[in-house]
Amino acid sequence: MPRDELNFLEFLQSFRRGELLREADERMSEVLAAIQDTGNSGEITVKLPFKVNKAGQIECVPQITAKKPRREMGTGVYFLNDEAQLTRRDPNQQDWLDDMEARRDRAAE
Structure with missing residues (x-):
């Protein structure tokens, strides 16, 4: 049964x-x-x-x-310029590309 x-x-x-x-x-x-x-x-x-x-x-x-797990977004690194706006370039560090261009210009003279 x-x-x-x-x-x-x-x-x-x-x-x-x-x-x-x-x-x-x-x-x-x-x-x-x-x-x-x-x-x-x-x-x-x-x-x-x-x-x-x-x-x-x-x-x-x-x-x-x-x-469901989510992929974490990750960290973004930015700097503040003198106008309090975000930038990826450190305003306190000289740009090495500008320095290389200045050297080329001097060498060409």
Whole structure:
């Protein structure tokens, strides 16, 4: 005689004809791909909230969330010029290209 009770694994497998497992599998694939791409950590959360409805039945609307790691933007290095504007060139350092051009001009004379 078949039994009607579901254990945890049977519940996960049978929920909406496997929809819960398919959804979790998709989220896991996305997180793992992002981990491979970024080298950072991620996570998947499966929540199974159970509640009793007015008819005395147990209802469950699962929630699957994925936290995919993001690639960090990195650091940009800038300087402030005398007008308080950003620049990539250090205003306190002489430009060696200008110095080389001046030497060429002197050598050509």
